[in-house]
Amino acid sequence: MTSLNAAASPVLPLVYERSAGYWETVGRRFLRDKVAVGAALVVLLLMVLAVFGPWLAPMDPYQSAMLKRLKPIGFEGHPLGTDELGRDMLTRLMVGAKLSLFMGITPVVCAFFIGSLIGITAGYTGGWVNSVMMRTIDVFYAFPSVLLAIALSGALGAGITNSLISLTIVFIPPLARVAESVTTQIRERDFVEAARASGASAFTIVRVHVLGNVLGPIFVYATSLIAVSMILASGLSFLGLGVKPPEPEWGLMLNTLRTAIYSQPWIAALPGAMIFMTSIAFNLLADGLRSAMEIKQ
């Protein structure tokens, strides 16, 4: 129809109406999804807390008071009570956002870069290089993620750096696998074939044609991994393998407050509620991004 019309009225100036770009469409779809927008707001709020927590918090997170240990929620001057050393719970939960989010997000970010590099290289090269790389990745799939994280940080020894290293190693295989499968699909597409036929080098093809199509799905998957990473990172601190006292971190707070489970049960449960909330927010955000970008799981 359109071609007929164009041929019939050659005098009309051709007006190209700019159609909405891919990211514009994705953005519009995302903003229509109320749950996803809510989750994004919660994530934003947590980020603000992580950056400005120490200035926003009402008290000093390290200031203990032996006479005010384990005071209930709503105690005078302490809206969320005090912990086992008399430190203000509200303050520690707010300041704790920094370390908790740092421990949860950093490994996924590192694994995102390393995993994408491995996956894209394997997917684009194909052949025996792909086989060797992906079979090596398969070995790590034989370990349930919790077991691998704990085994690695157990062997490396407790501490923040070692936790980050072991969690990064845990998240590289799944990200590499997603990157590899998306890259393999893209590699077979006609536009890659066309670029190769026109003499583009492998590096240029990857940079121009592959990366743009591949990074979106990997990024969405990485967002959903942050939810897992938050739980695992806090879990390591909960076991005593991650952050060391007296730093405020939710998993560690959960650990030290375990003794208070009978005297002040709800205070003991508070840090876990923060981890839970963060993890839900990241999961819902990833779900929203996935459906906005129309990625099949």
Next chain:
Amino acid sequence: MLGFLLRRLIYSLPIMLGVALVCFGLVHLAPGDPLMSILPPDASADLQAQLIELYGFNRSYPEQFVTWVWRALQGDLGTSIASNRPVASEVMTAVANTLRLAMLATLIGFVLGCLFGFVAGYFQNSWLDKFASLLSVLGVSVPHYWLGMVLVIVFSSILMWLPPGGAGPGGSSQWIWDWEHFKHMLLPAITMSVIPMGIISRTVRALVADILAQEFIVGLRAKGLTNFGIFWHVVKNAAPTALAVMGLQLGYLLGGSILIETVFSWPGTGFLLNSAIFQRDLPLLQGTILVLAMFFVVLNLIVDVIQTLLDPRIARA
């Protein structure tokens, strides 16, 4: 079928070897000389040389690895430094305890997950579907060690219905099939079941939605088949994948129970790992992880085979 089985078996061998290599590497990843954790500080040079000989630290890594794998194949995982007992027997007792817990948890998770998944898939976009989706998001997002604490607070501290931890009355770790012992299993198993429940209900919902949209369902309806008859067809088509996911979840729970076992002081592999890590008992750490990872590889194999038996289309693909 036999060809598929053989292919799958051969494919698992290098993975198993890789797993053994990772477990072997763990000890050498650890900071400091592995021998230092075994030796008393005032050990004589003579004893030191004797132990180096015994553990084979004076030989090259490949040599050590081959000896270690060869011994492991014969069921010898070395001796625990802390308890001085063979690692293999300690691990097996713990695996039995964890397996019991993980199986109950998988069962609960599978039944509830299928229920929610079927309801959500059948009544897509209804409030029931939204509720089931919410439950599954909560299930995969919850820090399970925290959920364990909350359940202890509610059911042990406030209601005083169930014991807060341990494997049996009076702190005994001997297992007997009676209500008193079963009560100790309930809270940890329910805590554990939340993750498989979330994952299975998500999978089943997607499967059911996918199957209901296919043409043969329309054909069956046109043929005049009752709703129940169609439901049976959906179940048959969803079963292989759902069962496969369940099998994998059992493996994940077996290896991932450490945090929950710590909360409930359950005498399983998690508890063993925990003590191995904090006493720097490297042979025990190495052995436990090896056994758990091997369990997972074998379970994967079994799941694949069962799935192929249930759904012959896979072998032909």
